[in-house]
Amino acid sequence: MDSLWSKNTVLPEFEPLREDLKTDVLIIGGGMAGVLCAAFLEKEGVDYRLAEADRICGGTTCRTTAKISAQHGLIYQTLLDRWGEELAGMYLHANLAAVERYRQWSRGLDCGFSDQDSYLYSRSAQGKLEREIRALEKLGYRADFADSLGLPFSVVGAVRFPDQAQFHPLRFVAGILPGLRIYEKTRVVSIDGKEAITDRGKKIVAQKMIFATHFPIVNTHGFYFMKMYQQRSYVIALQNAQTVKGMFLDEALGGYSFRNADGLLLLGGAGHRTGKDDGGWQELRSFAGKYYPKAREVCCWAAQDCMTLDKIPYIGRYAGRKREWYVATGFQKWGMTSSMVAAQLLTDQVLGRENPDAPVFAPGRRMEKRQLAQNAIEAVSDWMHVSQKRCPHMGCALKWNAAEHSWDCPCHGSRFDAGGKLLENPAVRDL
Ligand SMILES: Cc1cc2nc3c(=O)[nH]c(=O)nc-3n(C[C@H](O)[C@H](O)[C@H](O)COP(=O)(O)OP(=O)(O)OC[C@H]3O[C@@H](n4cnc5c(N)ncnc54)[C@H](O)[C@@H]3O)c2cc1C
Known part of the structure; x- marks a missing residue:
């Protein structure tokens, strides 16, 4: 099912891998995370290759709603409570830096990038919003309380992050793809030490590997199958619906998200664990019928993202015993900034540089x-x-x-x- 983005953008094609290959770094997976890793390594002059199973950004990335924001739900109070000020500060710093990097990279690209305020609203829990603002204050960030949002239903208020952004994800990727060393239609089916085997039986020998496959594909290390699951969500694009000034998300589980794109309103939500029956487009359509009765649905799509148990992505070394493997996963439906964070962090680790924000994302951290x-x-x-x-x-x-x-x-x-x-x-x- 085409999203709004894939309906109007076709990315250039890359050849499959047809012979065995040696490289310093193999990136497996060409969604936003893999492509950004490739772009960073290219800038650093590293010898790398990216192997994508199908088409570049044909997975979750082409079905995102593409808000670029460091506001990831009510995360900062949770991080402070569980991990303390230092680690919570790393999360905030890394994500704000990611927003800024998108801003810089988007200059000169025809990718619909626009500055937007990001709002986390609540329909009933003002206290939670106030606590989040206080948590952010502790971390040195000024978010403010907003109470007039222009949404077609009543809210008790919202936490506002100024100067976040939105864009067209595929047009952005189209802008940074030229010159990257990519193979499409090249699925990695098995890995043994430094050797990856593709579905055409070709061997890639790499000193280091970055797993950017959305859900990591090796079970015997890292145990991601135990500490992650996937959640599906739905989007409908509406014509003749009221426009919104900014990007909006409900703090409550099961609430909705709103942003505009190309004169349409993108209404998202109705999510559930993949393989369960709740939610879905029907729920969004009945909401739209009630609050936007004159609107017409132009297109709809669904996608899923990897959810970690403590709400923090896993970015860093794949597993204690696999020093040369790296992973970027568990983006919690915040994979635009998380992919940028991953690209910076993993590039630093691959090059042996210290990244000050790495500890909060470390995949080997303690789980409850x-x-x-x-x-x-x-x-x-x-x-x-x-x-x-x-x-x-x-x-x-x-x-x-x-x-x-x-x-x-x-x-x-x-x-x-x-x-x-x-x-x-x-x-x-x-x-
Ligand atoms: C409905 C929805 C809305 C969202 N909205 C937002 C938003 O507004 N803002 C935000 O920040 N985030 C949002 N997200 C999250 C964000 O879209 C994702 O986190 C992000 O796109 C994931 O990127 P990725 O590169 O990890 O995965 P993907 O884009 O899925 O890329 C992984 C790639 O790896 C390839 N692959 C898999 N296995 C192999 C293999 N064995 N060999 C080779 N290649 C392989 C796949 O083919 C795929 O192309 C949303 C998510 C959903 C579901």
Whole structure:
């Protein structure tokens, strides 16, 4: 299903890898994270190659809503409580720097970049918003309280981050692609030490590897299958709906997001764990029918993102024993800034430089046993579900997704079309 972005932008094509190859750094996966890593390594003069299973940015990146913001829900109070001021400050600093870097890189690119204020609104919990503002104050950042938002329903207020941004993600990528060393239609199907094997049986020998595959594809290290799951969300693009001044998100679970693009209103939300039945376009349509009765739907799409158990992405060394492997995942639906953070951080690590913000994103950080147990219970109960279709990733029972005609894995989020063709990883082969 085409998003607004893929409907009107075709990216240049790259050849598949047709012979064995040696390189210093192999980037696996060409979404926003992989492409930005390639752009950074190119600038540093590093010998790298990027292998993309299908087309560049054909995964979650082309179905994003492309808000570029350091405001990631009510994250700062949570970070302060759990990790303290130093680590919370790193998260804020890295994401604000990412917004700024997009601003610089977008200059001169025809990518619809525009400065926007970002609002986290609430329909009932003013106290939570005030606490978030106080948490940000502690970190040295001035967010303010806004109460007049121009949304078509009542709110108790919002936390406003000034000078964030939005853009057209594929036009931005089109602007930075020239000169990058990329192979498309080149899926990595197995990895052994420094060797990656592609679906055409070609061997890539690399001193270092960056896993930018959205969900990491190797299970035997890092255990991402235990500490992450995927969540699907939906977007509809509306014509004749009221425009919004800024980018908006509800602080409450299950609330909606709003931004304008090309004269349309993008209404997003209605999410659920991949493989479950809640939410979906119908929920968004009934909301639109109530609040934008004159609007007409121009297009709709759905996508999923990787969710970590403590709300912080995993960016850094893949696993303690794999010093030469790096990972960028778990973006929590904030993958525009997180991809930029990842590209800077991983480039520094690949080049042996210290990155001051690395500790907060470290994939090897401590997880709470309660969170791990919750995710494990969910996965095991899905695994035990009776189904004739089993996921080749870890054997979990697949569920039929009637709205999108696909077989979806509730444990880790792999998806397959009705004929069994792989749509989304971590699986690396068809049913
Ligand atoms: C509905 C929705 C709205 C969102 N809105 C926003 C927003 O407003 N702002 C924001 O910051 N974030 C947003 N996000 C999140 C953001 O879009 C994602 O976090 C980001 O696009 C993920 O980028 P990625 O590069 O990690 O993954 P992807 O874009 O999925 O790229 C991964 C790539 O790896 C390739 N790959 C996978 N396996 C292999 C393999 N074995 N070999 C080779 N290649 C492989 C895939 O083909 C794919 O192209 C949203 C997410 C959703 C679902």
